[in-house]
Amino acid sequence: ESNLLYRSRLDRDLDKAVLDYVSSISDDGEIIMYDILGSQAHTVMLYETGLIGRRDAGRILSALQGLEKARPGQDGKHEDIHELIESLVIGKAGPASGGRMHTGRSRNDQVALDMRMKIRHDTAAIFGQTAGLVRSMLELASRHTGTVMPLYTHMQQAQAGTFSHYMLAHAGALTRDAGRLCDSFPRVNQSPLGAGAVGGTSLPIDRGMTAQLLGFEGLVENSIDATSSRDFAAEYASVAAILMTNLSRLAEDFVIWSTSEFSFIELPDSLSSPSSVMPQKKNPDIMELTRGKAARAIGNLTGVLAASKGLATGYGRDLQEIKPLLWGSGRMASGALAVAESAVRSVTVNKAAMRKAASRGYLAALDVAEGLVIEGVPFRKAHKITGKLVQSAAAAGKPLDRLPPAEIKKALRGSGVDAAAVARLVRSATVQESLKRRVSRGSPAAAEQSRMIKEAG
Numbered sequence: 001e002s003n004l005l006y007r008s009r010l011d012r013d014l015d016k017a018v019l020d021y022v023s024s025i026s027d028d029g030e031i032i033m034y035d036i037l038g039s040q041a042h043t044v045m046l047y048e049t050g051l052i053g054r055r056d057a058g059r060i061l062s063a064l065q066g067l068e069k070a071r072p073g074q075d076g077k078h079e080d081i082h083e084l085i086e087s088l089v090i091g092k093a094g095p096a097s098g099g100r101m102h103t104g105r106s107r108n109d110q111v112a113l114d115m116r117m118k119i120r121h122d123t124a125a126i127f128g129q130t131a132g133l134v135r136s137m138l139e140l141a142s143r144h145t146g147t148v149m150p151l152y153t154h155m156q157q158a159q160a161g162t163f164s165h166y167m168l169a170h171a172g173a174l175t176r177d178a179g180r181l182c183d184s185f186p187r188v189n190q191s192p193l194g195a196g197a198v199g200g201t202s203l204p205i206d207r208g209m210t211a212q213l214l215g216f217e218g219l220v221e222n223s224i225d226a227t228s229s230r231d232f233a234a235e236y237a238s239v240a241a242i243l244m245t246n247l248s249r250l251a252e253d254f255v256i257w258s259t260s261e262f263s264f265i266e267l268p269d270s271l272s273s274p275s276s277v278m279p280q281k282k283n284p285d286i287m288e289l290t291r292g293k294a295a296r297a298i299g300n301l302t303g304v305l306a307a308s309k310g311l312a313t314g315y316g317r318d319l320q321e322i323k324p325l326l327w328g329s330g331r332m333a334s335g336a337l338a339v340a341e342s343a344v345r346s347v348t349v350n351k352a353a354m355r356k357a358a359s360r361g362y363l364a365a366l367d368v369a370e371g372l373v374i375e376g377v378p379f380r381k382a383h384k385i386t387g388k389l390v391q392s393a394a395a396a397g398k399p400l401d402r403l404p405p406a407e408i409k410k411a412l413r414g415s416g417v418d419a420a421a422v423a424r425l426v427r428s429a430t431v432q433e434s435l436k437r438r439v440s441r442g443s444p445a446a447a448e449q450s451r452m453i454k455e456a457g
């Protein structure tokens with residue numbers, strides 16, 4: 001007698017090593033709840049449609065109760081959670097009743113159902129965390145509309161900015177992540193249950209009823225599509241990978257800005273890691289791990305797509321390998337959001353270091369060129385003149401606003417541009433003045449920051 005439920009067609013049991021190889025039981029702990037909920041709804045539907053009697057339905061439902069505590073993998077002889085739950089039900093309710101639970105369904109529609117329910121749940125949970133992080137970012141931004149910092153391109157100082165402007169940039173990206181989670185929800189929230197193995201059933205089941213009982217918006221109607229498509233899984237892995245990539249960019253900034261060279265920010269001790277050997281160390285490991293986990297999330301997306309792309313239509317066991325990738329991506333996204341939120345809530349922003357760094361570059365150079373544009377100089381010529389001005393200031397080791405008049409005259413030689421006007425522009429080429437001059441929508445101007453925080457909140 002086989003120790004697996006359905007080996008009547010096969011004479012011999014699986015070797016232990018083979019069972020270990022084919023079993024997904026170690027990945028199925030995450031869906032045990034959903035497998036039970038699905039079986040409850042299926043049993044109610046079988047009763048309502050007259051496919052099983054009241055006593056049998058009652059016995060199955062009582063047997064299902066409490067099974068979520070059945071820890072898979074304990075005895076190491078089950079192929080997956082579906083088989084484990086069914087054998088437990090048969091054990092408790094007896095074969096005459098329990099043996100009726102799997103009427104009109106297959107493990108193929110069952111596993112697709114469990115995955116969709118798990119992803120639906122995790123999508124909602126991660127959405128909530130993302131929204132929470134955005135709120136914390138807006139809160140942090142609102143305290144730093146006046147915190148001046150350099151903006152970088154190519155990691156070289158580029159223009160004058162504020163820390164609130166920086167924070168709002170990440171809040172914007174995360175708001176889109178939240179949007180992607182929302183958008184994907186109605187696609188995952190469709191029931192595959194009742195599609196059977198691949199071609200439906202001859203029994204008069206009611207797919208709409210189980211879909212409704214389980215809170216689905218509708219059906220994945222086509223039975224082949226319902227059992228063998230995993231684009232919902234790819235979409236979830238993709239949304240998680242994009243989210244992790246966005247968090248990784250924030251993490252990278254926080255790592256760099258925590259260095260003694262930058263000292264723009266400091267994470268609290270409770271979020272920092274020591275070194276086993278260097279007593280002075282306070283490392284931003286949580287942020288490095290977000291970068292590392294983002295790499296894994298990208299790998300998981302690749303794994304899901306690769307497992308799906310060559311599969312002939314109809315369920316193939318390859319699809320089993322997708323499950324741990326999805327659970328992993330969900331866990332990483334949730335963890336990364338939690339630590340990002342802690343970091344954003346507790347980070348110390350070193351305003352003085354930011355201000356000092358901003359005063360050392362030539363962040364207002366573009367303003368001088370744009371001032372010349374207002375004077376009627378073509379932008380390309382204004383760019384060239386300002387480049388010369390910066391060159392002389394750099395050679396003299398002076399900020400642009402301290403450039404001596406003689407140097408200005410030299411830079412203007414042969415240009416026909418009025419030296420007095422340029423001198424005025426150069427005098428006001430400071431970070432403070434530059435920020436005051438920002439007028440374009442979405443720029444770091446104080447008024448823009450307040451408006452954007454208000455509108456986002």
Ligand code: ARG
Pocket residue numbers: 024079080081082107108111315317319320323
């Ligand atoms: N353990 C399987 C999985 O996770 C369940 C479906 C098995 N179906 C089958 N026909 N072998 O994908």
